[in-house]
Amino acid sequence: MRDSTEAIHGHGFFDESTGTFIPPIFMSAMFEQPGWTRSTERGVDLKYSREENPSVSSLERIMTKLEGAEDTLAFSSGMSAISSIYMSKLKAGAAAVVISEAYATSIKLLEDYRKFGVDVRTVWPSTEEIIASIKKDVAFVLLESMTNPSLRVFDIEEIAKAAHEAGTELIVDNTFLSPILYKPLAHGARLVIESSTKYLNGHNDAIGGIVSGNKEDIRGLWDWRRKMGSIMSPLTAYLTSRGLKTLELRVKRESDSALRIARWLSESGMVKEVIYPGLEDNPYHKLAKKQFTGFGGVLCFRVRGGGAAAKLLLKSIKLIKPAPSLGGTESLISYPIISASSSLDQASRQKLGITDDLLRLSLGVEDPEDLMADLRQALGRTG
């Protein structure tokens, strides 16, 4: 079945005793052990909610279908999903590659693995540089299907091909697109990660993370999840499953609004530059169009008047909230030099084009006319 149907029905839950087909919030910490014969294997029996919980399993079944995977694990945050992958895949003496414009905490945590003897290599975010970094000794390459905040795009099939040849695993953080716009596993990725805090839950009210992949990898990660105690909470799993029902509607609406606002902003002359892969003059437009089924709900722009104007805009904006994060129903605007990219040094930021006049706008599902009116009044104040 298609994504929008799977997102609603893919949990497969039905309770005969009540007739409900809506997975409830199972708060039970443990489950009866008649005769203590239950298995401790992944996905077999319920025993203890740090290992498996029915509300979490419902969400995992939906995500397995949406990602086209064999299995999925839900975690307490995007970062706990990522840290479990590091724990599972790395050992002393191994090498790992990450793009220099990955989610800053993903890079920082990987760099922490240097103290355990892991050779961490950061590469410039381009298809060519990533392919050049793939060597036989590299355990995995971690990249993002669309980077933050520059919205760079890579030829993932080409990178996956090079990774396969070298025996390296490609891990794709698909948070900015969601499985509605792209399914990395179908294009050669070994594992896909999503911070479900963003589009999957989509309502700016629950922190979580997802990893999907093959049975064997997920079994290995499950072991780390139960040892580290990083399973998603039943309430968050419920909220995320509920959010998923409108994932396609929201992502389409947010992508449409992003394209419309990107065009309007770039034609208005009110800003210095608009960065959005949906714009025809964007350097990643062709590749994004070929690879994805949409361009996503995030755009960036550079204001005229430098850092002072950017700060003034953040003070003047009313409907759009000046806050980090993305992918929810409320539109948010963030200031990359003090949020997403604050841990990069000045020289790296400069090289990546993350300057003090750059703002990132994540569209929600409000009426785009109201969002444009808010941007117009705020930009009017920055002169």
Ligand SMILES: *Cc1c(COP(=O)(O)O)cnc(C)c1O
């Ligand atoms: C937010 C985010 C994460 C981390 O997810 P949390 O749910 O905040 O832990 C990882 N990768 C990307 C691309 C993100 O945007």
